[in-house]
Amino acid sequence: xxxxxxxxxxxxxxxxxxxxxxxxxxxxxxxxxxxxxxxxxxxxxxxxxxxxxxxxxxxxxxxxxxxxxxxxxxxxxxxxxxxxxxxxxxxxxxxxxxxxxxxxxxxxxxxxxxx
Amino acid sequence: xxxxxxxxxxxxxxxxxxxxxxxxxxxxxxxxxxxxxxxxxxxxxxxxxxxxxxxxxxxxxxxxxxxxxxxxxxxxxxxxxxxxxxxxxxxxxxxxxxxxxxxxxxxxxx
Numbered sequence: 401x402x403x404x405x406x407x408x409x410x411x412x413x414x415x416x417x418x419x420x421x422x423x424x425x426x427x428x429x430x431x432x433x434x435x436x437x438x439x440x441x442x443x444x445x446x447x448x449x450x451x452x453x454x455x456x457x458x459x460x461x462x463x464x465x466x467x468x469x470x471x472x473x474x475x476x477x478x479x480x481x482x483x484x485x486x487x488x489x490x491x492x493x494x495x496x497x498x499x500x501x502x503x504x505x506x507x508x509x510x511x512x513x514x515x
Numbered sequence: 516x517x518x519x520x521x522x523x524x525x526x527x528x529x530x531x532x533x534x535x536x537x538x539x540x541x542x543x544x545x546x547x548x549x550x551x552x553x554x555x556x557x558x559x560x561x562x563x564x565x566x567x568x569x570x571x572x573x574x575x576x577x578x579x580x581x582x583x584x585x586x587x588x589x590x591x592x593x594x595x596x597x598x599x600x601x602x603x604x605x606x607x608x609x610x611x612x613x614x615x616x617x618x619x620x621x622x623x624x625x
Contacts, residue, residue: 403558433612442519442601442615443559456612491559504613506559 402426404507406492412513413482421477421510425494432475433504434467435491443491449475450497482514517542519602521616528592529624536587536619538576538602546604548578548585549613553599562587562600572596592623 405424413419425432431450435443445459449469457467464482469475479486489509495502518541528534540546550562563571565578565585576587585602602616 435613435615440524440617442521442603442617443613445612445614448612459612503561503564508558 404492404494404505406490406507406510408510409508410511410513412515414515415482415484417482417514419479419482419512421479421490421512423475423477423492423494423507425473425475425492426505427473428496429494429505430472430497431495431502431504432469433493433495434475434477435493437489437491437509439488446477479512482512484514487512487514517546517604517606517614519604519614519616521600521602521619523619524617525620525622527622527624530594531591534587534589534592534596534621534623536600536602536621538585538587538616540583540585540602540604542583542604542606544606545580546606548576549603549605550574550576550585550587551601551603551615553601555598559601592621594623594625597621597623 407422433448434446437443447457447467452472464480467477489511491509492507493504495504520539522537548565551559552562553559574589576585578585599618599620601618603613605611605613
């Protein structure tokens with residue numbers, strides 16, 4: 401079956417611009433996670449959704465970052481006034497239900513480059 | 516604070532040699548430990564988790580609570596094992612995200 405998909409695969413933008421990154425989870429998965437992976441680092445948690453609501457957004461670095469999941473399926477990560485330090489691979493993962501025992505399935509990521 | 520440490524950025528071994536990828540963790544409680552793998556041009560995927568006590572692709576990992584370690588081992592490395600390996604933990608109370616280490620790149624030399 402189809403796995404987690406993310407679009408675009410690559411995004412190049414200029415400092416100060418607004419970007420949206422999209423994640424399509426596996427059908428039926430109620431939990432959705434966003435991670436950010438900088439060069440030479442492991443993935444770092446940003447936010448996770450259980451259904452439509454953000455259950456934990458403690459990983460968002462500042463108020464320029466925001467994510468939504470209005471219908472409990474597709475999610476969009478939004479970054480305002482991008483900075484060069486935002487350059488990273490943004491990973492999305494989904495799991496059947498939220499819980500530490502549920503396997504998280506990762507998407508291929510979106511590589512964001514801020515010039 | 517939750518932390519996962521993978522001391523080796525790169526590990527090179529010859530084909531057929533034993534492999535041990537080190538992982539140490541810091542967590543105030545009883546965490547769940549995982550190993551994720553990313554092969555070249557593929558997405559991150561779960562390799563194994565400690566609660567399953569299973570061997571996947573010949574790899575095993577034992578949780579040592581006394582040493583707070585979860586090292587990944589394989590007795591005989593294969594070329595197809597070359598990949599990036601990430602150790603990760605989450606709390607066992609549910610609804611907790613994964614905390615990853617920085618990863619170790621395993622290179623198996625023919």
